[in-house]
Amino acid sequence: MSAPAGSQPAAAQPAAAQPAPGKPVPVPTPETQPFWDGCAAGELRLQRCTDCSMPYFYPRPVCPACGSTRVEWFTASGRASLHSYVINHRPARGFENDAPYAIAVVQLAEGPRMMTNLTGVPNTPDDLVLDMPLRVVFEQRGDMSLPVFTPAEPVVAPAEESR
Amino acid sequence: MSQGQRGVIIAGAAETNELGKLPGISTLGLHIEGALNAVADAGLTLRDIDGIATVSAPGPVQVAHALGITPDWIDGTGVGGTSFLLHVRHAAAAIRAGYARTILITHGESGRSRVGAARMAPAPSSPAGQFESPYGTLGPTTTFTIPALRYMKEYGLTHEQLAYVAVAQRRWAAKNPRAAFRDPITVDDVLASRMVAYPFHLLECCLVTDGGGALIVTSAERAGEFPHPAVHVLGTGESSETPMISQMVDFTQSQAFRLAGRAAFTEAGITTSDVGHLMVYDAFAHVPIYGLEALGFVAKGEGGPFIADGNTEPGGALPLNTNGGGLSYTHTGMYGMFAIQEGVRQIRGEAAAQVAGPQISVVVGNGGMFATAGVLVLGRQPR
Numbered sequence: 001m002s003a004p005a006g007s008q009p010a011a012a013q014p015a016a017a018q019p020a021p022g023k024p025v026p027v028p029t030p031e032t033q034p035f036w037d038g039c040a041a042g043e044l045r046l047q048r049c050t051d052c053s054m055p056y057f058y059p060r061p062v063c064p065a066c067g068s069t070r071v072e073w074f075t076a077s078g079r080a081s082l083h084s085y086v087i088n089h090r091p092a093r094g095f096e097n098d099a100p101y102a103i104a105v106v107q108l109a110e111g112p113r114m115m116t117n118l119t120g121v122p123n124t125p126d127d128l129v130l131d132m133p134l135r136v137v138f139e140q141r142g143d144m145s146l147p148v149f150t151p152a153e154p155v156v157a158p159a160e161e162s163r
Numbered sequence: 164m165s166q167g168q169r170g171v172i173i174a175g176a177a178e179t180n181e182l183g184k185l186p187g188i189s190t191l192g193l194h195i196e197g198a199l200n201a202v203a204d205a206g207l208t209l210r211d212i213d214g215i216a217t218v219s220a221p222g223p224v225q226v227a228h229a230l231g232i233t234p235d236w237i238d239g240t241g242v243g244g245t246s247f248l249l250h251v252r253h254a255a256a257a258i259r260a261g262y263a264r265t266i267l268i269t270h271g272e273s274g275r276s277r278v279g280a281a282r283m284a285p286a287p288s289s290p291a292g293q294f295e296s297p298y299g300t301l302g303p304t305t306t307f308t309i310p311a312l313r314y315m316k317e318y319g320l321t322h323e324q325l326a327y328v329a330v331a332q333r334r335w336a337a338k339n340p341r342a343a344f345r346d347p348i349t350v351d352d353v354l355a356s357r358m359v360a361y362p363f364h365l366l367e368c369c370l371v372t373d374g375g376g377a378l379i380v381t382s383a384e385r386a387g388e389f390p391h392p393a394v395h396v397l398g399t400g401e402s403s404e405t406p407m408i409s410q411m412v413d414f415t416q417s418q419a420f421r422l423a424g425r426a427a428f429t430e431a432g433i434t435t436s437d438v439g440h441l442m443v444y445d446a447f448a449h450v451p452i453y454g455l456e457a458l459g460f461v462a463k464g465e466g467g468p469f470i471a472d473g474n475t476e477p478g479g480a481l482p483l484n485t486n487g488g489g490l491s492y493t494h495t496g497m498y499g500m501f502a503i504q505e506g507v508r509q510i511r512g513e514a515a516a517q518v519a520g521p522q523i524s525v526v527v528g529n530g531g532m533f534a535t536a537g538v539l540v541l542g543r544q545p546r
Binding site: 057103105 | 287288316362
């Protein structure tokens with residue numbers, strides 16, 4: 001399988017800035033609008049129950065753990081790990097130039113999981129190692145901003161640089 | 164079933180005349196053909212039918228009207244490929260309640276030719292349309308498959324063991340003249356087939372076919388009235404887990420399979436050692452592994468080696484997917500009807516690859532991508 005050129009996170013930026021004709025564009029509902037507003041602002045926003053403290057995704061007006069409707073939005077860290085994926089060889093509409101591409105599920109640091117794509121890394125079995133650390137970046141999709149994930153710097157790296 | 168409740172049987176069961184590529188017949192036409200065949204199999208006429216169940220497209224109203232049936236009881240449960248197992252469960256309850264006497268359950272799907280077929284893409288404002296479709300999903304091959312890599316990492320399932328699921332089922336299909344694929348295959352053949360969605364190769368993915376089938380469910384009090392041996396519905400279960408694969412609780416096990424299985428086994432009063440024949444909905448090669456483990460036939464992580472050791476193929480201790488399954492027999496999109504049909508044939512003793520006298524057959528149905536589950540315990544004798 002062919003890999004996207006470049007494994008640096010920055011390599012994905014030009015592609016991410018391109019419009020993506022034909023790819024599905026999410027249509028918010030009143031319940032999900034705050035999530036998409038967050039994406040437009042460069043933030044990954046999740047909901048959390050103020051009764052049992054459970055953070056959850058996808059957006060909905062009731063806590064799936066305890067049934068409470070006392071829920072609030074908060075800005076998540078954007079940190080995640082690679083939980084599982086497939087590498088799709090039969091592209092969906094709009095993804096013809098991307099195949100083969102990974103369709104992944106990431107485990108957010110706060111607990112919930114979400115589906116996503118992986119950018120800034122070749123989408124090959126060798127390069128996509130389960131549990132690898134990831135961070136959120138946002139891809140422009142029509143008028144919407146879509147959360148996708150890219151390899152995160154190893155946790156020790158910033159500390160080493162600071163010395 | 165508990166004491167005092169009337170027993171329920173499957174009195175008629177049949178598939179469409181042909182399965183495969185049938186561009187000359189619509190989805191509705193497949194429902195009609197399956198229904199007529201099942202009614203004839205039970206030695207009945209359409210006038211005997213007073214209850215109707217089928218999935219939401221084309222729906223029970225359309226199917227009943229097309230057949231000239233005026234139902235006293237209607238079930239349009241449409242929760243994916245396991246819906247027909249749920250219809251059997253709901254029909255059993257309706258018959259016990261006296262709401263209907265003779266219920267027709269139909270399936271028809273022009274899954275390959277798409278003649279008169281419904282569109283399947285989720286609306287862009289639905290949860291899946293907002294949170295899965297934008298990432299390039301293209302139906303079950305890109306979603307139902309996602310949990311497998313996690314399972315492989317957690318339990319050490321190898322690519323070869325996953326491929327062997329298709330090899331084992333092909334050995335059953337080789338004995339079945341109606342199976343779409345009958346030529347023997349090896350693990351190497353599977354791993355050399357075209358990559359569809361890593362780690363799944365083409366031969367680890369189900370067929371896409373046209374076809375249908377139907378069942379007649381009625382009271383066990385009438386067991387002697389029909390041309391074929393009655394198949395007793397001894398236990399049933401249903402559950403749902405998630406509308407989106409990304410929200411599956413644990414990627415290494417199906418909660419819905421487990422809960423539906425537990426309900427069905429409890430009602431029937433059986434354990435896994437009572438089961439002589441097993442059908443597990445196999446849209447993809449990992450699903451039988453999840454099914455074996457969820458129902459307790461093997462411990463967690465042992466499903467792959469259990470199949471690779473030959474336990475489920477001809478001559479093995481636990482005959483599994485004996486029609487060849489969705490991987491080799493047929494898969495219209497909502498395969499559950501065909502899993503039930505094979506369970507019925509095995510209990511009647513009329514299967515193409517007949518197992519030696521199974522007293523109990525268990526059918527495990529999946530809907531969506533580990534979204535829903537139905538389980539039936541079928542028996543040769545009433546409990």
